[in-house]
Amino acid sequence: MTAELTPLSPESEGTSRRRFLTYVLAAPTLAVATTWLGHEASADGLPVVPSNPEMAEDYDLGDFLIQAQKPTESQMVVLTVAKDGRVTCQVPREEVGQGITTSLAMIVADEMDVPLEHVTVTLAPARPELLFSQITGGSNTIRSMWTPLRTAASGAKGALLAAAAEELHVDASKLQLRNGVVVGGGRVIPIGELSEAAARPGLRPAPVQLKAAADLKYIGTPQNRKDAHLMVTGAFKYTNDHEPVPGILRAMVRRPPTLNGTVKRVVNAAAVRKMPGIKGLYVIPTGVAVVAETFGQALDGKEALVVEWNAGTVDDFDNKKIKASLEAVRTPLSPAPPGATVVEGEFDFAFVSHAPMETNTAIADIKPDGGQVWAGMKTPIVAVQTIEQDLGLPSGSVTAHVIQGGGSFGRRLFFDGALEAARISHAAGKPVKVMMTRVDDMRHGRARPASSHAVRATVADGQVVAWEHRTAFVETDWRHGLGEILTATGTGYGDPPGVPVSIGGDFTFSQSVFNLTVKSPYNFGPTTHELNETPDQFHTAAFRSVYSPNTRGADEIIVDEVAKLLKQDPVAFRIAHFRDPRYTAVLEKCAELGHWGKKLPKGVAQGIAFHAEYKSITACMVEIDARNPAKPRVTKAAIVADYGIPINPRGAESQLLGGLADGISTALRAGLHIDKGLALEGSYSQFHYARQRDYPRDVKIHIMPANQSEPGGGGELGVAAAFAAVANAYARATGKKVRSFPLIFPVDFKPFTKGTGSTRVQPR
């Protein structure tokens, strides 16, 4: 339904001094919408109770990462101008679908005054000299590259102008670089013709001066992805599509029936070695590697192996035990003040596989004295350092080529594939390409850790006077550290490198990340969010938006329940308690875009939620059809985001669409059942991530115009609000409290055989 808004009454007083606009919607039958218009200083009752600022409000993970890169910031960008005028900018970051090679190119093109189509952004190989400056995470690429890239681009421009000034014997101030050519002194010189002269030592360019916002041409304009043509023609090469050296063999790894189990005995090695195409079998820490001519043959060999296994680290764990173990370490809520009204909830979240479409894949060519690896890696420095240590190779002897990845969602913070490939290549003495099967990727890859939450809002005189949120997560593996081995080792409490899961935990690191990311946007009186972890050794990694989808998600569910208790509208209630007027603008716009308050049939409802992270802000509103509560479908969504400075609104929308998919999936149907130390789910037929039929046909997105001096983070922003909006909509549609996620979570499939990972039992 397209809604044409016709004001019914310009303004009508709400019963609680809140003002709404009422609209008649152009619909087949009469439908009325109320839109939040503004608010008084407080809702009913006493004025709002101010909250203590949480750490992440003033200083967040992105600020920390930017500070950590300061020692090497000036070396981060390698910008070259070719003789044909093409600008190539190599950045120490990984592209996995966020669109950074496009948005970073926009920043360069703008600052340098060259056409966007002349700028190519490439991914740097591991550069250990960069220390803490080569990690892709925390929605931090735009934020952390903003100044280094602009400085590099501006510096290059200054050098080109200085070279032109020398050639033309005029003062550089008389010249301008415009659209890829230097203009002035009666001449027009393409920058390519100046690139050699500009590289001459002794040239004295003017000091770097970054452009004013008003002079930016590309930033803030929607630009399509620069790499899309290669993708839609099938020409784009992911790791598995590369053949960087001749004679690369294929390898797969037979993995244990429980996480972190080890090989006790290979029973039928000789028989498997005689199978067609098999070139060798090698026991490695993660299982038995089968090296073959083709992946099909490697898979045959892997499945044919008969292996006896030693126990793993979590053999007796299932979802029930995980829940109990989490609840055991979660700090109890403090006693409620006598006589106070409390709104409380205990929540649990299952493990969620990152499940990028491209499974863990890597190529390695390791010789006795060093070698090369190729893979999608967000922390390539610690990857090579770990590989060198693991194989006893000299420092600096391994080169890591960073290949654009087929999705990540946090998974490629780790380099498991590259390490495994290096081990196998080292053992085989040949170059190998290693790929996880989907079943192995889902069961032995990494996942968002399961979590348990207790949230309490204390209400007095119609106001929230205290907010307490206690969380417990299964330990998040942070052993990539800040991307190099010093901090990586620090997170592992002395684990030998390459041990699949840290022993004892890296709780300090977790605490820091939690405190640097989770913040309440509301004035709800004294507010605390607290993290605890179990040391259970699963395969985990930060998942898109890290702790926030679960933590802030649970917050947003309780916010709705408090509003309900106080008989206030969820939008108006949030706005009355916001700590920042930017928040209000975003939520108001979202309510307007999604026609908040529209009357809907029983079983169909709207839900809304809000989230701010990494200096950016978003609100998401959905409409859910839960007339069959077992088969709900999100039918509409409206999303608004404020990035401070939106670099590429087109790309930002893509990321929000992705966040919505994550929110729908993790709220409704996607999770892992752990059974006897391994996930039951082994493919997309069992792990129910959203497909086309689960995704709304009507999605509206609005990106707020630039209103800050620096851009905020964007890649992860969309998950938490989308998750909570879906959860809140489901609660409103069904009248049930939502507490356990995913909400619809039966084992509705026959699992693949554990141990073999065999796909021969396929239920579809």
Add this chain to the structure above:
Amino acid sequence: MPKYSFTLNGEKVTVNAPGDLSVLWALRDKLGVTGPKYGCGINVCKACTSHLDGKKFNPCVTNLRDVAGREVTTIEGLAKDGKLHPVQEAWLEQDVAQCGYCQPGQIMAAVDLLRRTHNPTDADIDAIENVCRCGSYFRIREAIHSAAAKLRAQGVVEPTAVGKGGELAATGLGTGTALTGAAALAAAAIVRAVRSDDDELDVDLDVDLDGALGG
């Protein structure tokens, strides 16, 4: 080694490989055609979706011998003489791709749908099962609708009588079950392996099995 010939993107190719090798690995590892992606190997994610005799099929669960003498089109064969297919153009206009990994399969599924109808309903589009983990579904839908509108405007005659649900029935290829060629081979190998007990071997971590066996 048996030889199987078929037409691949308009050119005749011959592959020396067992007949039960899956077409996906024949394409990728034998012929170097890497547009079709591995995502699951069991016809669930559909990242390898390509066309066989003009209808969509999934190479990961199709035996090499079953495409002999037939016409295989992968994403690489969709553009003609450097001119993109209207569906590819729509994909660019809508800026669909994020990580891009599933998009060759998504595009081939969309082309298949538009070969069956130039008026796809939203329900038709919902029936496309290809997984996009990045969540580009909204733009995929927009791109399909816009490509369909373009085809209608061009007056391209709509093919008839192909019918809905154009998933090429895998049963026709003898691969209706998930027992793929590769898996069947592995099953046979297991049977052999279980029967033989003369090749047992104790191993320790990090021991090179081949080395321990003397080769």
